[in-house]
Amino acid sequence: MDQKRLLLAIVASVGILLAFQMLNPKPPTPPATQQQAQVQAPAAAGAALATPGVATEATAAAARAPAQRLRIEGPRVEGSLSLRGAMLDDLVLRNYHVTTDRASPLVRMLHQRDSATPYYAQWGFSAAGTTRVPGPDTDWTASGPLLSPATPVTLSWDNGQGLAFEIALSLDDNFMVTAEQRVRNSGGEAVQVQPWARVRRETTPPTEGFYILHEGFVGVLDGRLRELTYKDAKEEGGKRAGVAFTQETGGGWAGFTDKYWLGALAAVDASQRLAATYRHNTANGVDAWQVDFAPPAALSVAPGATAALALRLFAGAKEVATLDHYRDTLGIPDFEKAIDFGWFYFLTKPFFHALAWLFHLVGNFGVAILIFTLFLKALFFPLANKAYKSMARMKVLGPKMTEIKERYKDDPSKAQTEMMALYRTEKINPASGCLPILIQIPVFFALYKVLFVTIEMRHAPFFGWIHDLSAPDPTNLFNLFGVIPFDPAVYSSYLHMPAWALLMGITMFLQQKLNPQPPDPVQAKVFAWMPIIFTFMLASMPAGLVIYWSWNNLLSIAQQYFIMQQDATAAAEAKARRQQMFASLRRLPGMGKKG
Numbered sequence: 377m378d379q380k381r382l383l384l385a386i387v388a389s390v391g392i393l394l395a396f397q398m399l400n401p402k403p404p405t406p407p408a409t410q411q412q413a414q415v416q417a418p419a420a421a422g423a424a425l426a427t428p429g430v431a432t433e434a435t436a437a438a439a440r441a442p443a444q445r446l447r448i449e450g451p452r453v454e455g456s457l458s459l460r461g462a463m464l465d466d467l468v469l470r471n472y473h474v475t476t477d478r479a480s481p482l483v484r485m486l487h488q489r490d491s492a493t494p495y496y497a498q499w500g501f502s503a504a505g506t507t508r509v510p511g512p513d514t515d516w517t518a519s520g521p522l523l524s525p526a527t528p529v530t531l532s533w534d535n536g537q538g539l540a541f542e543i544a545l546s547l548d549d550n551f552m553v554t555a556e557q558r559v560r561n562s563g564g565e566a567v568q569v570q571p572w573a574r575v576r577r578e579t580t581p582p583t584e585g586f587y588i589l590h591e592g593f594v595g596v597l598d599g600r601l602r603e604l605t606y607k608d609a610k611e612e613g614g615k616r617a618g619v620a621f622t623q624e625t626g627g628g629w630a631g632f633t634d635k636y637w638l639g640a641l642a643a644v645d646a647s648q649r650l651a652a653t654y655r656h657n658t659a660n661g662v663d664a665w666q667v668d669f670a671p672p673a674a675l676s677v678a679p680g681a682t683a684a685l686a687l688r689l690f691a692g693a694k695e696v697a698t699l700d701h702y703r704d705t706l707g708i709p710d711f712e713k714a715i716d717f718g719w720f721y722f723l724t725k726p727f728f729h730a731l732a733w734l735f736h737l738v739g740n741f742g743v744a745i746l747i748f749t750l751f752l753k754a755l756f757f758p759l760a761n762k763a764y765k766s767m768a769r770m771k772v773l774g775p776k777m778t779e780i781k782e783r784y785k786d787d788p789s790k791a792q793t794e795m796m797a798l799y800r801t802e803k804i805n806p807a808s809g810c811l812p813i814l815i816q817i818p819v820f821f822a823l824y825k826v827l828f829v830t831i832e833m834r835h836a837p838f839f840g841w842i843h844d845l846s847a848p849d850p851t852n853l854f855n856l857f858g859v860i861p862f863d864p865a866v867y868s869s870y871l872h873m874p875a876w877a878l879l880m881g882i883t884m885f886l887q888q889k890l891n892p893q894p895p896d897p898v899q900a901k902v903f904a905w906m907p908i909i910f911t912f913m914l915a916s917m918p919a920g921l922v923i924y925w926s927w928n929n930l931l932s933i934a935q936q937y938f939i940m941q942q943d944a945t946a947a948a949e950a951k952a953r954r955q956q957m958f959a960s961l962r963r964l965p966g967m968g969k970k971g
Contacts, residue, residue: 444515446531448523451549453692455486457523461512462531462543464553465489465496467691476835476843485637485691494578497639497689499543499555502570503674508535509569516543525549538563539677551692552702554644558684561677569677571685572670575631575639580606580663584635589716589829593654593667595630595640596710597623602630604654610663613656622653629708630654630667631690636831638694638714641669644686646707693831696728716829723822728830735832741845742838745823745924753931756815760935820925827918838923842876845920849874865916872915876922881911883929890936 443460448467455467467486474480487495501509510516516531523529528546535541540560547553557571583591583606593604602621604612609620630652631640643650648671655666675683688706692698694715703711717724730751734744753760776798784791827833833846841851851857853873854864864871884907914922 440513444518446518446523446529447521448547450525450547453485453547453551457545458488459516459518459531461498461514462500462510462516463489463496463498463512464689464691465494469551469692472693472831473835476837483637485639489578492579493581495576495581495639497553497573497575497641497691499557499573499687500571501541501557501559502572502670504568507539507567507569508537509539510535510541523547523553539567539569550698551690552706553689553691554686555689556644556684556686558682559675559677560682561679564679566676566678568674569683570670570674571683572668573641573685573687573689574666574668575641575689576664576666577632578662578664580665581632581634586828588718588825589635591634592632593620593630593665594633594638594714595628595652595667596713597625597628597630597652599628599709601710601713602654606656606663606665609654609656609665618655618657620654620656622651624649624651624672626650627707627709628652629688629690629711630669632665632667633694633714633716635829636694636834638690638692640690640714641667642688642690642702642706642708642711643669644688648685695831696725696732716825718825718829720818720822720825723818724825727822728826728832731826732832740838741833741836742842742920742923745845745920746927749924749927749931752819753928753935757935759815760932761939820921823924824918824921827920833918833920836920838919842919842923845923846918848872848916849876849919849922851875853878869916870912873911874915874919874922876919876926877911877915880914880922880926880929881907883926883933884910887929887933887936890933890940 443458445456445458445466448455448457448464452470453467454470455464457464457466465486465488468482468484470482472483474483485495486497487493489496498512500512503509510533514533516533519530519532520527523545525547528544531543531545533541538561540562542556542558542560544556544558545553555573557573559567559569559571561567581591590603590605592606593602593609595602602623604621612620625643626649627643627646628650629640629642631638633640641652650669651672653666653668655668657664657666669687671685675685677683688708690702696712696715699712699714702708712725717728727748731741731744731748734747735741738744738747777795780794780798781791784794827846834844836845837843838845842849851874852864852871853875854871855862857875888903888907914925
């Protein structure tokens with residue numbers, strides 16, 4: 377019965393991992409080439425989504441002279457802003473490349489409207505009646521040629537009716553642009569004007585397709601995380617004239633999250649109520665998506681007064697330290713939740729910080745994983761030590777257990793009673809052997825999340841052929857590790873068997889040999905297949921995870937071997953003491969003679 381419980385625990389663990397893989401299928405496009413896949417996407421029609429009071433794009437704009445552009449240069453971003461329509465639509469990230477090759481192109485965050493994948497941010501104004509406001513085809517005037525951390529720029533436009541419009545832009549050292557939209561009324565009557573800002577995608581971006589990773593709309597509004605996939609947003613938008621979700625909020629942020637990148641708007645003044653809206657629309661069969669912020673109602677601007685709306689735009693990499701910094705210094709609530717740490721947040725984020733701290737000490741995330749695993753083994757040493765002691769004693773008791781099963785093979789109830797008596801006499805817990813595996817499962821998932829969702833692990837090298845710990849080991853047994861020039865994994869994911877997965881399987885096999893063999897031959901066969909099953913399951917997972925599992929197995933082997941040696945030494949010493957005691961008794965007067 378106890379062996380069956382142990383078997384059930386193992387099978388349950390395998391079932392969890394199999395379900396984990398089924399819920400997280402291999403994406404059709406390798407992560408390293410996804411930026412290239414975006415460039416090759418079909419061109420989209422440029423119909424504008426419904427934003428309160430915003431006119432559709434003027435078709436006559438295409439016949440005008442090319443729009444003037446404001447150059448953008450920061451320590452971590454570069455690009456330009458179109459002065460026609462106040463549109464930030466050209467931005468690349470200086471610290472990130474498309475592939476591990478440093479000569480590959482930089483990651484492009486924002487794309488112009490005439491590209492294959494338009495993705496941009498825009499600031500504008502709406503008004504009712506005859507009040508003239510700048511539109512999508514308005515040419516703004518910039519106060520300078522360059523937007524940088526040292527040189528803020530103000531865009532301005534005058535409607536000729538007593539209203540002057542301004543957008544004051546500033547850039548920080550990372551990925552944040554702050555924009556203050558102002559309306560100055562020098563006329564004789566009060567006017568109603570509504571400033572707004574939006575982040576817009578005019579195609580559906582390629583997604584990883586993993587159940588554990590959220591991609592699409594994301595935000596924290598009035599203190600609550602609001603996520604919506606593109607699929608769900610399309611369904612919701614179809615019910616409500618393109619509005620997938622809307623909420624009035626004090627402070628907060630919202631935008632689009634990809635696996636590693638975020639484009640989002642954030643409120644500056646938490647006391648100012650804003651309407652945040654997720655939108656979807658279809659133009660010429662192409663889906664378009666938008667997040668916009670605006671005051672719930674138009675602002676009244678009295679003669680001689682100025683009305684303003686300040687918003688921030690984040691367009692960059694979802695670095696944990698950077699998002700935490702903005703949360704703490706700018707008061708952007710729960711900004712780190714743009715990273716999908718998931719249900720194991722209470723483990724995943726501490727794991728990340730531990731690995732990041734170790735990385736700063738040793739300079740290699742792979743080595744940090746090895747050291748971190750040592751810490752975990754030390755933390756769970758008392759529990760694992762107890763489990764391995766029970767397993768070592770069960771291995772010694774194997775012959776006795778077999779003898780009991782044979783003696784009472786026609787009376788299972790009696791056999792179970794005798795087996796439990798044996799366990800009590802020897803003070804062992806047969807179910808304790810599954811504890812190391814059960815402990816390892818949540819650690820495995822949390823570490824998987826860290827490797828999968830944090831950009832700090834992207835393109836992080838180890839040693840040898842591992843150039844990216846977040847990607848699968850690129851070697852493959854089925855093409856003799858590159859000797860045969862073809863990739864069998866193209867035909868089936870099961871034809872990918874990398875070197876580190878094989879090493880993991882070997883360590884698991886060796887660890888299993890130290891464990892007591894189940895008396896039941898069927899159970900023994902199931903256990904014998906476990907290393908092979910796990911090897912194939914982990915073959916396509918991130919290399920960092922397989923390295924962790926292999927190293928953990930090696931540490932477990934060392935721990936088990938040490939405990940077994942201790943038990944063997946203790947048993948030998950006990951036997952020697954008994955023999956010495958009997959020898960002493962025989963030397964006593966009259967004890968050595970036959971009665």
